[in-house]
Amino acid sequence: MVKEILKKCMEGTRLTEQEAKRVMDDIMEGKATESQIASLLTVLRFRGETVDEMTGFAKSMKEHAITIPHQEDVVVDTCGTGGDEAKTFNISTTTAIVLSACGVKVAKHGNRAVSSKSGSADALEKLNVSIQSTPESAAEALRDKGMCFMFAPLYHVAMKHAVTPRKEIGFRTIFNLLGPLTNPAQSKNQLIGVYDTRQAEKMAETLARLGSKRALLVTGGEGIDECSISSHTDIVELNEGKIRRYVITPEDVGLQRGNFKDIQVNTVTESATLVKQVLEGEANLSATNIVLLNAGAGLYVAGQVESIAEGVAEVKKVFKTNQVRDHFLKLQIERQESQHA
Numbered sequence: 263m264v265k266e267i268l269k270k271c272m273e274g275t276r277l278t279e280q281e282a283k284r285v286m287d288d289i290m291e292g293k294a295t296e297s298q299i300a301s302l303l304t305v306l307r308f309r310g311e312t313v314d315e316m317t318g319f320a321k322s323m324k325e326h327a328i329t330i331p332h333q334e335d336v337v338v339d340t341c342g343t344g345g346d347e348a349k350t351f352n353i354s355t356t357t358a359i360v361l362s363a364c365g366v367k368v369a370k371h372g373n374r375a376v377s378s379k380s381g382s383a384d385a386l387e388k389l390n391v392s393i394q395s396t397p398e399s400a401a402e403a404l405r406d407k408g409m410c411f412m413f414a415p416l417y418h419v420a421m422k423h424a425v426t427p428r429k430e431i432g433f434r435t436i437f438n439l440l441g442p443l444t445n446p447a448q449s450k451n452q453l454i455g456v457y458d459t460r461q462a463e464k465m466a467e468t469l470a471r472l473g474s475k476r477a478l479l480v481t482g483g484e485g486i487d488e489c490s491i492s493s494h495t496d497i498v499e500l501n502e503g504k505i506r507r508y509v510i511t512p513e514d515v516g517l518q519r520g521n522f523k524d525i526q527v528n529t530v531t532e533s534a535t536l537v538k539q540v541l542e543g544e545a546n547l548s549a550t551n552i553v554l555l556n557a558g559a560g561l562y563v564a565g566q567v568e569s570i571a572e573g574v575a576e577v578k579k580v581f582k583t584n585q586v587r588d589h590f591l592k593l594q595i596e597r598q599e600s601q602h603a
Contacts, residue, residue, distance in 0.1 A: 264294045264302070271305045282318025290326040290420035300427035303435040311436050316443070316468040319436060323444045324472075326420040330412065330447045332401040334367045338564050340556070341371040341442040342455030342487040343434075349526045351533040351549065352385040353488045354455060356540050357556040359391075362409035363589035364557070364580050366564045369404060369447035373414040383413055388534035391593045397446070404447070407593060417446040443468055450475040453560045455487030462498040466505045476501050478563050480556075484522060489559055491520040491552035515571040517555055520548030541590040543581060554578060 267277065267285045277285070285302070288294050294302075306315065338361060340354040358370040372382030386393055393411045394400040400410040415421070421437075428437060439461055442454045452474065456462045459481035469477050477500040483493025494511050512519045524546045527533045539545035540553050558573030567573040580586060 263288050264298045268298060268301055268305070271302065271309075274309070276312050277315050277318065279314040279318040279321075282315040283322045284318075286319045286322035287326075289423055290322060292423050294423070296423075296427045296430075299424050300431050303424075303427065303437070304431060306436050307433065311439070311464070313464050313467045313471070316436065316439060316464060317471045320440055320443045320468060320472060323418065323421070323440055326418070327444060327446055328397055328417045328419065330369065330397045330400050330404070330410070332369075332404050332447060334404060336451055336564055337367045337369045337404070337447050337449045338451045338453065338560055339369055339371050339442070339445045339447070339449040340453045340455075340560060341445065343438045343442060343457050343461075344487065348484065348486045349528065350486060350488065351525055351527045351536040352382055353525070353552055353556060354453075355382040355385050356537045356553050357453070357560055358409060359537075359541060359590055359593065360553060360557040360577060360580075360586055361560045361564070362407070363586040364561060364566075364577060365408070366560065366566065367404055368409040369400070369445060369449055370409065370411045371414060371441070371445050371447075371449075372411065373441075382411070384530045385534050385537055386411060388530055389538060389594065391590075400447075408589075409593065410447075412446045414441065418444065439465055443472065451563050451565070452477040453556065453563050454479045456481050457485065457487045459496040459498070462496070463505065463507070466498045466500040469500055470503055470505065474500060476563050476565065478559055480559065488552065489555045491517065491525070491548055491555055492522040495555075510570065512551065512555065515555060515558060515574045517551045517574060518547065520551055522548075524548035525552055538590075542587050543584075554581075 340358045342354050358368045362368045394403050403410040456479050462479035479498040480489045481496045482488055482490025489495045491512050494509050498507050525548050540549050554574050554577050557577045559570050561567045561573035562570050
């Protein structure tokens, strides 16, 4: 099967959704060799992945993934594609904590550092925030604490067959795009950072086919996979099957434009320190405002406000009450209690 698909791809043929699903099933089930996987990823990256291919791959990954048994109506994820190589602190992770402090149920999907200086799992561990190790504990944290963290390798176990080829070829592949599309909590509301806005519309179309209700796919003007505080942000919005594209600036949502260098870090420790400063209201203005912007977008995705600007205003109010800091402390206490149990 894999050899046939490789031959078709080399000849320039686009795969149908069904063909893409079957070849990904083979990869997930260990039926493809590492060299075959590397070849397929390389060919797809070179010619560009189609919506049919992304949908087929994503459906296979979701079928092979472990899911979280939760009962929540609206769950938001803030997972990004990664791969922007911008050395920013863990903005989406900070945003997840802020959103959960605002009453939004957040199932944060993430991993350790691959192309970044600090992965979401790395930063949370440094901050003594609980990283749940089972679907049941994640569902419990989501219910009781308003946020859970889903460490990707624990839920996408079948992805182990593609780990070595991905590392050895060393460039971004379709798997960077598939990660945010395969949330183990089956999140239908997502704020997704995309390293290249040219991929965003294809991802939005794929999400629509997968049944997502509302998503913002955002790319900062500097090429970061976040809403930008120092430039404009390209946004592709999926809302009940309809897709539209637009651009916002910090000024559009009532925020002062910031300095990009103020949100860059070089180590996990530096990132965790800046995350903590933001959550405790002690960070530099650029770091604080980029989290306000992304959290405002998250409230919009969750359907709690009518616009990103309104979301930013609401998040500002929550910060003023110390609710974010107190919630952050509760997440830390959970980790400490579990260690002493």
